[in-house]
Amino acid sequence: MATRLREITPAALASAALAALVLGALAAVAIRAGGLTGLRATDLAAIRFTLWQAALSALLSCLLAIPVARALHRRRFPGRGLLISLLGAPFILPVIVAVFGLIAVFGRRGLVNAALAPFGVEPISIYGAHGVIIAHVFFNLPLATRMILHGWEAIPTERFRLAASLRFGPAEVTRHLERPMLRAVLPGASLAIFLVCLTSFAVALTLGGGPRATTVELAIYQAFRFDFDMGRAASLALVQVAISVTALLIAARVTTPASFGAGHDRTSLPIPQLSVGAGRATLDALAILLAAAFLLAPIGAVFARGLPALPELPAMIWPATLTSLGIALASTLVTLIIALPLALAATRHRWAEIAAMLPMTASALVMGTGAFLIARPFVNPTSLALPMVLLTNAALSIPFATRILMPEIRTLQADYDRLAASLGLRGLARLRLLTLPRLARPLGFSAGLAAAFSMGDLGVITLFSDGQTRTLPLALFQLMGSYRMDQAAGAATLLLTLTFALFWALDRAGHHADPR
């Protein structure tokens, strides 16, 4: 009993902290507003649109990710590792930068329309509900692909060998190996994407083409800023949390652990018999090429647009870059320290999973205001600036880190719990000898994401900025805000390069630390 208690204590503490941050903030806003206010007809329309676009974005991202992940799993080619890392780039870009990349490719004057024009094809338009979906798939396909690819890699090679020696055809492989893996991975992946899209704001607005694409987050913004109605903002924020928790419970219900049993721990290599056939090879090549083109063209456009402006960047960009790097590394550490115990507990305790996802469900606007209201009576909020930047960045990465870790932790627990128990392996020894090495890959990926998030994060610093301290994204936004679009593009290229380098280094470090 005492051991059990000690095992869940870190997770319980982390959960309590996150719950206090999110729900406490919401409560503080509601109290300050003197209670919740009823919603309007336009708010209900916003809720409907938000649900629709988030569900569709999640569904499409996951469906498209399956062939891409399978192709990447089955094929080996030079540059595969780099490609897999590069495909993650959209997810880690600051939104505004990515939107400009998408416009450069799919916009009125974009590459696609330029290519279509000579054939007399009607120009395509990215503005409208479909544009929002395209953008969300662009952002989240990488996440889904990576999560599913991790799932594939977690199937022990022995199972594929067995399948090959039993002369399984594609249908049998799908039924006995791939489908159980997908049942374990897909609900979590769709949930994560659904939640990301649920709180979408800038993407939905910029590409939505007008007020028809109003999301709940924008409605909250409007309640706060346009109507000065904090009560309605709190009500809407509560609706967001309720939707998220419902989605979470549904996802948890349909998730089943794959439990393939432990293998001999060889790197999961493709088995030739299972991937031959000209048809399959063509399909795999097509999936990889299409995904790469879709994901990398906008990134390439952003990179190329800013390249000429790099030498003209103002000197202030360099201290801003250093600040960003420092914050990113520190916030990555905090993310891992909180996410790991949460993820370890979350596979057994639903409350830990819900707590881990909470930061994602809350409206940033409401959370920020609430934290301010809570802190004010006790301390001068200004003295909390740096810790708050760090914590908020970390809090927003924790849901992703937890989601990425959970499927592999389930496998780890199913495969090694009995062995570890019979050896009396527990506590720190278990962490060092079993948990950390086995989770090296998802940990590296999570760390990469957390660092990239923090690096590309615009908002939090603007709250704490005294006008002199700034991060790279803030500098970028300030350049844009003062007509200096070319220099801003240069800053975007720099940001893109550094963010990706950080992500790549941590992700690779995870791969190297994996004993398999």
Add this chain to the structure above:
Amino acid sequence: MKTHLMLAGALSLIATMAAAEDKPVLTVYAPDYFTSDWGPGPAIEKGFEAICDCDLKFVAGDVLPRILLEGDKTQADIAIGLNTDVTAKARATGLFAPHNEDTSNLTMPVKWTDPIFLPFDWSELAFVYDKTKLKTPPKSFEELLDAPKDAYKIVIEDPRSSIAGLSLLLWVKDIYGDKAEQAWEKMAPKVLTVTPGWSEAYGMFTDGEADMVLSYVTSPAYHIMAEKDDSKVAAIFPEGHYFTPELVAQLKTSKHPELAQKFMDYVLSPEFQGMIATANWSFPAKLPHDQLPEVFQTLPMPDKTLYLGEDEAEKLRGPALDEWQRAFAK
């Protein structure tokens, strides 16, 4: 992706590590663009510190929401960069003190009598286009509305999140009154998209994605002066253009009221006013025409200026937003 919203979240637990210096500190809340290296903030700080024997500290962020949350415990001595959309709300708090400045000789097209909120610069809304690309720009608001839907694509800002967008709402309402919704219905097919803020919209215009952008009559001045590029032009409409001043006010709760008043005096001084044109790309509120940079003296300007007073704007913006939403929903 969501975090940048916190910018507006009024949270603003801002890093003004209270300077442990002997000089009194004057705390000025200002919008983020204002304090950046390219805004007027740094020069103002230097200029004022040279005459005040004090330490001027900017706190950058969402000015009014932060003050509203802090109430009478606010650290702010001065709030600068307020827009007319928030003055009614700000006034109602009773937190702001009169500016005590003579506003009878401001160089603005609108007579200013507000005793609390003092304008330090102004511009007027305009649709900006590239004359080398757009051969048939609209010559009036009417022409813009009546143009065929593929004549040009315009990008505008959302009135719910941007002051430019909100001012456009009032501009249309002022010209078209009861017919505003029909006006929006005519404009909607030409609106490429609606962005959260000015930066995104203007970026889409300079990237060539949009033919026209809702910006200001003073925007071309930046391109002419900083980039030696005279292709960007503001379309001037005979119906009149909407007036957009930026305001400054002092707080009643200031611990250094004399310093705060001194800052208000400084705002209308020739030194401060002389910096505005090229630091904020707008017209100073009090500077004779012949003292403006030459480019500003020769900018094409509308003959007629439109401006709804605070009360009327406050009354109209709710219904006007509904009309706007309805027109775009069709």
